[in-house]
Amino acid sequence: MPKDARPVRHLISLDDLSDAELRHLVGRSAAFAAGTADAGRPLAGLVTGVYFAKTSTRTRTAFSAGTLRLGGSLIAYGPGDLQTNTGETSEDTGRVLSRMLDVLVARTAGDPREMRAWARQQRMAVINAMSAEEHPTQALTDLTTLYQHFGRLDGLRVLYLGEGNNTATALALALTRYPGVELELRTPPGYGLPTALAQRAARQAASCGAVLRESHTMAALPGDFDVVYTTRWQTTGTAKADPDWRAVFAPFQVRADLWADSPKAVFLHDLPAHRGEEVTAEVLDGPMSLAFEQAENKMHSAMAVLEWCRGAGED
Structure with a gap:
């Protein structure tokens, strides 16, 4: 051939x-x-x-x-x-x-x-x-959606809530290449970014003038984010050993009250979404959601x- x-x-x-x-x-x-x-x-x-x-x-x-x-x-x-x-x-x-x-x-x-x-x-x-x-092609989709909306990626402040899964890993590896980006990850205890991948992203952030932070609590959450991002709690192709995992994840749900301190933030979700679990319907279907434009991208x-x-x- x-x-x-x-x-x-x-x-x-x-x-x-x-x-x-x-x-x-x-x-x-x-x-x-x-x-x-x-x-x-x-x-x-x-x-x-x-x-x-x-x-x-x-x-x-x-x-x-x-x-x-x-x-x-x-x-x-x-x-x-x-x-x-x-x-x-x-x-x-x-x-x-x-x-x-x-x-x-x-x-x-x-x-x-x-x-x-x-x-x-x-x-x-x-x-x-x-x-x-x-999930590298998801990160390209995410960055495209943000670039389309903001006209830039440098300097964006992004809040990610939920499991440190393959979407979160790709997002961290991609965004930390852009100067001035601040990526704040709030992941449930025991469900953070894999250590080796988090270290790779942190080294990249340090060399590019970006900031990567990860915490396993919702306490002392800063505001003024440009973007709030979440993914479904049950990542495709995986299962959680802990039968009570939903209680561990519950504080990390994306609700409308997050916008009190970040009134101009847009919302991203890689879909599929489970309304009432990782995100409320009010947010996913609301005016700040770009989730379906993101899907088209x-x-x-x-x-x-x-x-x-x-x-x-x-x-």
């Missing part, structure tokens, strides 16, 4: 992106959202495989629709379709798929080393649509990532 001559890039972690590449992808996503991107059909003649071992509405639809809008074709795989289920190694699976596909978009909710194994070739781009520790960010991974759309 003849392969496209353009370079292949993988996006498995935000660490795979330089600062310039991160800014390019956010800017390009915003251009797609605004309808000002002259994209053409950079995926014409190329095939994207979409493999989701865990449920997905937004991310799967975003990459599927994005591929079609950029002129590509699709093959979809379900959780039981690959021979890794019968013992084939991840390395062999990647070698085989790379001889038939040009891009593989994968959600495993497991160890990202499986995706790294698939990426040990330079014929097929591999895109992480969520692993256990990081998943497609625009997917398009930016797809063309970048195939060496198109460069500034």
Whole structure:
């Protein structure tokens, strides 16, 4: 099978992106959202495989629709379709798929080393649509939504409430690259950011002039935030061992009274949402919520990532 001559890039972690590449992808996503991107059909003649071992509405639809809008074709795989289920190694699976596909978009909710194994070739781009520790394309969507609304990312003050899950990790790894950003995470005790990832984000913040703070209580919460963000309490593909975990999470619910000290803050949620659990309906469906614009931006960010991974759309 003849392969496209353009370079292949993988996006498995935000660490795979330089600062310039991160800014390019956010800017390009915003251009797609605004309808000002002259994209053409950079995926014409190329095939994207979409493999989701865990449920997905937004991310799967975003990459599927994005591929079609950029002129590509699709093959979809379900959780039981690959021979890794019968013992084939991840390395062999990647070698085989790379001889038939040009891009593989994968959600495993497991160890990202499986995706790294698939990426040990330079014929097929591999895109992480969520692993256990990081959700990089969600962070690109989040940054695109904030850039679209504020016209900047530098200097924003962001409050994140809830579990230190893969969305929170990606948000921390992305926002701490922007000077003047203050990211305040309030996570339930026992459910904070993974230590190694928190340390990576903290080092990055220190080198970029950003601030990262994490606390496991809602006491002494500062105000004047630009953004309030939460995610569902039951992260996709996971379960909590503690039967009383909901009582631990309850103080971290996003309610309208948070806006008393941050009256101009916008609200983000990566969806799906459970009204009455992590967020009240008053907030999610209220005038400060950008959650559904954020969901739409998943497609625009997917398009930016797809063309970048195939060496198109460069500034």
